[in-house]
Amino acid sequence: xxxxxxxxxxxxxxxxxxxxxxxxxxxxxxxxxxxxxxxxxxxxxxxxxxxxxxxxxxxxxxxxxxxxxxxxxxxxxxxxxxxxxxxxxxxxxxxxxxxxxxxxxxxxxxxxxxxxxxxxxxxxxxxxxxxxxxxxxxxxxxxxxxxxxxxxxxxxxxxxxxxxxxxxxxxxxxxxxxxxxxxxxxxxxxxxxxxxxxxxxxxxxxxxxxxxxxxxxxxxxxxxxxxxxxxxxxxxxxxxxxxxxxxxxxxxxxxxxxxxxxxxxxxxxxxxxxxxxxxx
Amino acid sequence: xxxxxxxxxxxxxxxxxxxxxxxxxxxxxxxxxxxxxxxxxxxxxxxxxxxxxxxxxxxxxxxxxxxxxxxxxxxxxxxxxxxxxxxxxxxxxxxxxxxxxxxxxxxxxxxxxxxxxxxxxxxxxxxxxxxxxxxxxxxxxxxxxxxxxxxxxxxxxxxxxxxxxxxxxxxxxxxxxxxxxxxxxxxxxxxxxxxxxxxxxxxxxxxxxxxxxxxxxxxxxxxxxxxxxxxxxxxxxxxxxxxxxxxx
Ligand SMILES: Nc1ncnc2c1ncn2[C@@H]1O[C@H](COP(=O)(O)OP(=O)(O)OP(=O)(O)O)[C@@H](O)[C@H]1O
Ligand SMILES: [Mg+2]
Numbered sequence: 021x022x023x024x025x026x027x028x029x030x031x032x033x034x035x036x037x038x039x040x041x042x043x044x045x046x047x048x049x050x051x052x053x054x055x056x057x058x059x060x061x062x063x064x065x066x067x068x069x070x071x072x073x074x075x076x077x078x079x080x081x082x083x084x085x086x087x088x089x090x091x092x093x094x095x096x097x098x099x100x101x102x103x104x105x106x107x108x109x110x111x112x113x114x115x116x117x118x119x120x121x122x123x124x125x126x127x128x129x130x131x132x133x134x135x136x137x138x139x140x141x142x143x144x145x146x147x148x149x150x151x152x153x154x155x156x157x158x159x160x161x162x163x164x165x166x167x168x169x170x171x172x173x174x175x176x177x178x179x180x181x182x183x184x185x186x187x188x189x190x191x192x193x194x195x196x197x198x199x200x201x202x203x204x205x206x207x208x209x210x211x212x213x214x215x216x217x218x219x220x221x222x223x224x225x226x227x228x229x230x231x232x233x234x235x236x237x238x239x240x241x242x243x244x245x246x247x248x249x250x251x252x253x254x255x256x257x258x259x260x261x262x263x264x265x266x267x268x269x270x271x272x273x274x275x276x277x278x279x280x281x282x283x284x285x286x287x288x289x290x291x292x293x294x295x296x297x298x299x300x
Numbered sequence: 301x302x303x304x305x306x307x308x309x310x311x312x313x314x315x316x317x318x319x320x321x322x323x324x325x326x327x328x329x330x331x332x333x334x335x336x337x338x339x340x341x342x343x344x345x346x347x348x349x350x351x352x353x354x355x356x357x358x359x360x361x362x363x364x365x366x367x368x369x370x371x372x373x374x375x376x377x378x379x380x381x382x383x384x385x386x387x388x389x390x391x392x393x394x395x396x397x398x399x400x401x402x403x404x405x406x407x408x409x410x411x412x413x414x415x416x417x418x419x420x421x422x423x424x425x426x427x428x429x430x431x432x433x434x435x436x437x438x439x440x441x442x443x444x445x446x447x448x449x450x451x452x453x454x455x456x457x458x459x460x461x462x463x464x465x466x467x468x469x470x471x472x473x474x475x476x477x478x479x480x481x482x483x484x485x486x487x488x489x490x491x492x493x494x495x496x497x498x499x500x501x502x503x504x505x506x507x508x509x510x511x512x513x514x515x516x517x518x519x520x521x522x523x524x525x526x527x528x529x530x531x532x533x534x535x536x537x538x539x540x541x542x543x544x545x546x547x548x
Contacts, residue, residue, distance in 0.1 A: 197393075199389060199391050199393035200393060200395065202356055202387075202389065202393060203387075203389065203393035203394070203395070203452075203455075204395075205355075205356065205382065206354055206356065206382055206385075206386065206387040206456075207382070207383075207386070207406075207407035207411060207455065207456070207459050208382040208383040208407065208411040208459065209406075209407070209410060209411055213410050213411075217406060217410065218395055221397050222395075222396065222397050
């Protein structure tokens with residue numbers, strides 16, 4: 021094999037990629053390929069479903085999203101299901117953040133007990149399937165402490181995600197230079213003041229992207245509470261299907277609604293993050 | 301100095317990092333209003349010593365009395381004491397998410413419990429003292445190193461501390477900015493502040509020091525007046541060290 025002669029390339033710009041690779045890599049071609057793939061998938065599932073004798077009734081779907089009656093605009097069942105999912109997820113997320121922060125602070129406290137408790141909690145949560153955790157909170161702890169299925173769902177999601185969120189907090193807090201601690205201590209601030217005024221405001225920058233990921237993750241895993249029949253998007257989907265037998269249309273619709281919500285969330289936070297960094 | 305009252309008294313101070321003996325049997329007294337300059341080779345324990353003076357590190361044995369109160373890790377007075385003992389760091393350690401003014405106001409507001417108005421008045425007063433009143437609304441990242449270090453000095457002054465510790469305050473600065481920081485420190489010295497300064501800026505030491513301290517390998521090798529120190533240090537090691545740093 022001949023060694024390529026590289027001597028002539030010294031000090032010159034990097035060789036361009038071959039023309040056909042550049043062509044494949046361009047935006048227009050990427051979009052075209054993506055569209056083509058999507059068309060093939062959608063078309064083949066459509067044809068496949070038809071061959072199964074499936075009767076597509078997309079025209080009956082919009083009424084489940086919204087409708088216009090004499091009273092004006094009305095949300096449909098899926099619309100209300102979405103609101104319920106958002107409410108459930110938001111409550112669980114808020115709780116998960118509080119719990120996650122506590123666990124992270126315990127872990128960072130340097131106290132032997134604190135570290136042990138938080139590590140125990142993390143290992144417990146991390147090694148149990150979400151579904152089992154849900155059953156535990158609903159069938160076991162629910163009757164003991166007397167809360168309903170709605171709170172069982174919120175607690176399950178909050179506890180499960182607080183484990184991951186506490187790691188985000190820990191990483192974010194550790195990412196702040198230790199000189200900040202020393203400076204704050206040397207002007208006499210107490211630990212909780214240092215966290216509140218000095219450390220956490222600086223670590224938000226590091227935590228925002230993974231926190232968003234976690235929020236998206238939580239919204240998606242909230243679908244699991246449909247197994248204990250808590251009214252939310254996935255449960256609503258199941259109910260509609262048992263009434264109408266339009267399983268293909270409804271599952272597609274539910275999937276797209278989830279996707280829309282999580283995409284809007286991600287884009288919104290990216291925008292916030294951008295503004296936040298520009299401000300400094 | 302002998303008639304002034306002692307404000308920091310260390311006796312038989314020992315400090316270990318694991319097995320490493322970082323401070324060995326340190327005896328040192330700083331009097332009110334005294335300017336002490338500590339020098340010595342890298343790793344000799346200078347930072348460790350002054351960090352013990354404001355509770356960023358704790359001694360393992362011996363006694364440390366600050367302003368008449370004995371301090372140790374279990375005692376709860378240290379935070380109150382930190383309000384008496386300010387510290388300026390090599391790396392400035394300003395709070396990057398706060399403006400210059402907010403950097404100066406946060407201590408007075410959260411620790412000294414001043415109102416926002418009082419805190420701002422204090423902050424502006426000390427920002428004037430370090431000659432950068434016009435930078436009040438900028439973020440630290442927009443300032444030069446010398447300006448940042450002067451803000452850090454002002455931040456400590458805002459706590460109206462009685463003792464100021466400096467840990468190599470100019471060694472992270474570009475040469476052309478060293479003097480603006482040293483000038484501020486000289487003015488501070490003339491105002492009567494008690495100062496303990498770890499530095500190798502011997503020009504500064506000659507100008508303000510009442511006492512020179514030389515450390516090596518965790519021990520205090522020499523304590524003397526600047527006159528003695530620069531002309532006829534009693535220890536050979538100290539003389540060699542001075543020759544080295546004064547060569548350039
Ligand atoms: N947190 C720590 N853990 C273990 N060893 C440490 C720690 N801090 C300092 N040391 C060691 O203690 C010794 C003294 O360190 P110190 O920072 O006080 O020296 P220094 O005189 O300030 O040196 P320099 O001029 O480099 O700042 C060094 O050998 C250092 O490696
Ligand atoms: Mg040092």
